[in-house]
Amino acid sequence: MSSMVDKPAEPDSRPGTVGGVVGAPVVARADSLAERAVRGPGAESVTMTAPFTGLRTAVLPQASDRLARAAFARARRAQCSWAATSVAQRQRILLRLHELVLSRQKEGLDLVQVEAGKARLDAFDEISATALVADYYGRHSARLLAPRRAPGALPLLTRATHLRQPRGVVGIISPWNYPLALTAMDVLPALAAGNTVVQKPDNQTALSALWLHELAGEAGLPRDAWQIVLGRGSVIGDAIVEESDYVCFTGSTPTGKRLASAIAGRLTGYSLELGGKNPMIVLPDADVAKAAAGAVTACFSSAGQLCVSVERIYVHDSIRDRFLAEFANRTNALTMGSALDYRAGMGSLTTPEQLRAVSDHVADARSHGATVVAGGNARPDIGPLFFEPTILTDVPEEAAVFANETFGPVTSVYGYSDVEEAIEKANATAFGLNASVWSRDTRRAREIATRLKAGTVNVNEGYAATFGTVGVPMGGMKDSGVGRRNGAEGLLKYTESQSIAIQRGLRLRPPRTVHPAMWTAALTAGLRLLRRLPGR
Structure with a gap:
C-alpha cells in the first residue's frame, strides 16, 4: 500500500494553527491489521481516507x-x-x-x-x-x-447461592x-x-x-x-x-x-x-479562569466529537461577561493542526458528514441572529475537515443548535439570574448523558448535581472525572440511552443472574401428619423470629 505524505506541511502563518507530519508508520501496518477482520473469498472492500489529508489509509474487507x-x-x-x-x-x-x-x-x-x-x-x-x-x-x-451466598428460606436447612x-x-x-x-x-x-x-x-x-x-x-x-x-x-x-x-x-x-x-x-x-446535549452550569462563586479553562477542554476535546462533551453553558449574569471574555481568549489561543505530536490543541473533524453538520448548525444559528464570539469557520487551509472551535451567544430557540446535538466544536453560552432557572434550563432537553457544575462550594455544587437529569455529573470538571473513573457506571438517562458501561454494572450487564437453592431436611410444605393450620401458625412464629436475627 502506498504511504501517506511524509513531508512536513508548511506551517500556517495565521495564529492558532500548527503544521506537522501527516504521514504515519501506521499506514504501512494497515494491511496486516485489516487481515484480522473477518473476510471471505470475493468479499467487497472499501478504501478509507485520513481526515487530516483526505489520502488513503486502508483497504478494509466488508x-x-x-x-x-x-x-x-x-x-x-x-x-x-x-x-x-x-x-x-x-x-x-x-x-x-x-x-x-x-x-x-x-x-x-x-x-x-x-x-x-x-x-x-x-x-x-x-x-x-x-x-x-x-x-x-x-x-x-x-x-x-x-458466587454470593444468601440467607435461605429456612436457616441452616436452605442454602441459597x-x-x-x-x-x-x-x-x-x-x-x-x-x-x-x-x-x-x-x-x-x-x-x-x-x-x-x-x-x-x-x-x-x-x-x-x-x-x-x-x-x-x-x-x-x-x-x-x-x-x-x-x-x-x-x-x-x-x-x-x-x-x-x-x-x-x-x-x-x-x-x-x-x-x-x-x-x-x-x-x-x-x-x-x-446522543447528548450536555450542559455546564457556572455558579456565581466559581473561579472564572478555571471554569473557562475547563470549558475549553469540555467543549473542544476531540473537536467536540465526544458523546459527553459540553454544548450548552449557563453562566450566572454577575460573571457572564468576565467568563465569556476569558473563554473566548482561551478558545482563540487554541492551536489546530495535524502534527503527530503534542503541538496541536485541537485536531480535525473525522468525516465530511460531520463537517457539513457543524457548518450547517453555525450557519443556521447566524441566520437566526446568534452572535459568533469565537471561531465559526471551516479551515481547509489546515486540512479538509478542520473547523474552528466556536462559541455562540444569543442563540434563539428556533436555531437548530439550540436543542439538537451538534457533535462538533460548537458551544452556546447563556446567562441566568437564579440557580433554579439554570437547573431548569439544563434539564430542559430530551437528553440526559453528562453535565458539569462549577463552584468553589463543592458541597453546594454536589447538591445541584443530584438534581440534574444526567447519567454522569462532574463538579469542577467537564467530563474527565467520571469518564476516567472506570469503577463507577457511565451512561444516559432519557433519550441518551439504556444501561451503563464501566464499573460493576458494565460487567454484570453481560451476565445472566442465576439462583440455586439446596433444601435439606424439613420440606417447605407440611408433612401429612401435620395439619396445615398448625404448620402455618408455626411458620408465622418463625417469620417473626427471623426478623430479629442479624444478617438477614
Missing part, C-alpha cells in the same frame, strides 16, 4: 450477511471453552493487555490520530482509558463475578469517534464475564479496534473469542441483532431506538449509549 453469521457460529463454538477458562486466567490476559497498550502506545496514538483526526493529547485519552479499563476488570472481575453466568455471544456495534476507548469499555468486560464477542466497529476507525484485537491476541486471548466484522449496518445489521445473546450499541438516538425495537422481538438484552 463482510456479507453470510460471513457475519459464520463469525457468530465460530464465536458460539468458542464460548463454551472460554467460559470454562477461570476468571483468574481471564484477568491475567487483561492485565497483560494493559501493559501492552501502554508500552506500544506510540503506534496506538498514531493510529487514532490518522483515522479519527484527533489532536495527540485527545488520542492519549483513549490510550489511558483503555489501560484503565483493562486494569479495572483485570483486578476486579473475580470479585464482581464471585446467587451466580452470574455469561450470556453467550455478545454483539457490539462501536462508533467512529472514540474507536479505541469505547472498544475497550465494551469488549473487555464482555470477555471478562466469559462471553465471546463479535464486534462491528465503524469502517472509518476500524484500524484502532483491530490494533487492540491484535494486542489482545498477544496477551493470550483466543482469536475466536473476539472477532471483528466490518460492513454496512444495512448488510450485516440483521445478523448482529438475530445472532447475538446481548447487543451493545453506541451511536445516534434514532438508530438506537430502531435497534431496540428490532431486539425487543427476540427478548434479548441490550444497552445503548446515544
Whole structure:
C-alpha cells in the first residue's frame, strides 16, 4: 500500500494553527491489521481516507450477511471453552493487555490520530482509558463475578447461592469517534464475564479496534473469542441483532431506538449509549479562569466529537461577561493542526458528514441572529475537515443548535439570574448523558448535581472525572440511552443472574401428619423470629 505524505506541511502563518507530519508508520501496518477482520473469498472492500489529508489509509474487507453469521457460529463454538477458562486466567490476559497498550502506545496514538483526526493529547485519552479499563476488570472481575451466598428460606436447612453466568455471544456495534476507548469499555468486560464477542466497529476507525484485537491476541486471548466484522449496518445489521445473546450499541438516538425495537422481538438484552446535549452550569462563586479553562477542554476535546462533551453553558449574569471574555481568549489561543505530536490543541473533524453538520448548525444559528464570539469557520487551509472551535451567544430557540446535538466544536453560552432557572434550563432537553457544575462550594455544587437529569455529573470538571473513573457506571438517562458501561454494572450487564437453592431436611410444605393450620401458625412464629436475627 502506498504511504501517506511524509513531508512536513508548511506551517500556517495565521495564529492558532500548527503544521506537522501527516504521514504515519501506521499506514504501512494497515494491511496486516485489516487481515484480522473477518473476510471471505470475493468479499467487497472499501478504501478509507485520513481526515487530516483526505489520502488513503486502508483497504478494509466488508463482510456479507453470510460471513457475519459464520463469525457468530465460530464465536458460539468458542464460548463454551472460554467460559470454562477461570476468571483468574481471564484477568491475567487483561492485565497483560494493559501493559501492552501502554508500552506500544506510540503506534496506538498514531493510529487514532490518522483515522479519527484527533489532536495527540485527545488520542492519549483513549490510550489511558483503555489501560484503565483493562486494569479495572483485570483486578476486579473475580470479585464482581464471585458466587454470593444468601440467607435461605429456612436457616441452616436452605442454602441459597446467587451466580452470574455469561450470556453467550455478545454483539457490539462501536462508533467512529472514540474507536479505541469505547472498544475497550465494551469488549473487555464482555470477555471478562466469559462471553465471546463479535464486534462491528465503524469502517472509518476500524484500524484502532483491530490494533487492540491484535494486542489482545498477544496477551493470550483466543482469536475466536473476539472477532471483528466490518460492513454496512444495512448488510450485516440483521445478523448482529438475530445472532447475538446481548447487543451493545453506541451511536445516534434514532438508530438506537430502531435497534431496540428490532431486539425487543427476540427478548434479548441490550444497552445503548446515544446522543447528548450536555450542559455546564457556572455558579456565581466559581473561579472564572478555571471554569473557562475547563470549558475549553469540555467543549473542544476531540473537536467536540465526544458523546459527553459540553454544548450548552449557563453562566450566572454577575460573571457572564468576565467568563465569556476569558473563554473566548482561551478558545482563540487554541492551536489546530495535524502534527503527530503534542503541538496541536485541537485536531480535525473525522468525516465530511460531520463537517457539513457543524457548518450547517453555525450557519443556521447566524441566520437566526446568534452572535459568533469565537471561531465559526471551516479551515481547509489546515486540512479538509478542520473547523474552528466556536462559541455562540444569543442563540434563539428556533436555531437548530439550540436543542439538537451538534457533535462538533460548537458551544452556546447563556446567562441566568437564579440557580433554579439554570437547573431548569439544563434539564430542559430530551437528553440526559453528562453535565458539569462549577463552584468553589463543592458541597453546594454536589447538591445541584443530584438534581440534574444526567447519567454522569462532574463538579469542577467537564467530563474527565467520571469518564476516567472506570469503577463507577457511565451512561444516559432519557433519550441518551439504556444501561451503563464501566464499573460493576458494565460487567454484570453481560451476565445472566442465576439462583440455586439446596433444601435439606424439613420440606417447605407440611408433612401429612401435620395439619396445615398448625404448620402455618408455626411458620408465622418463625417469620417473626427471623426478623430479629442479624444478617438477614
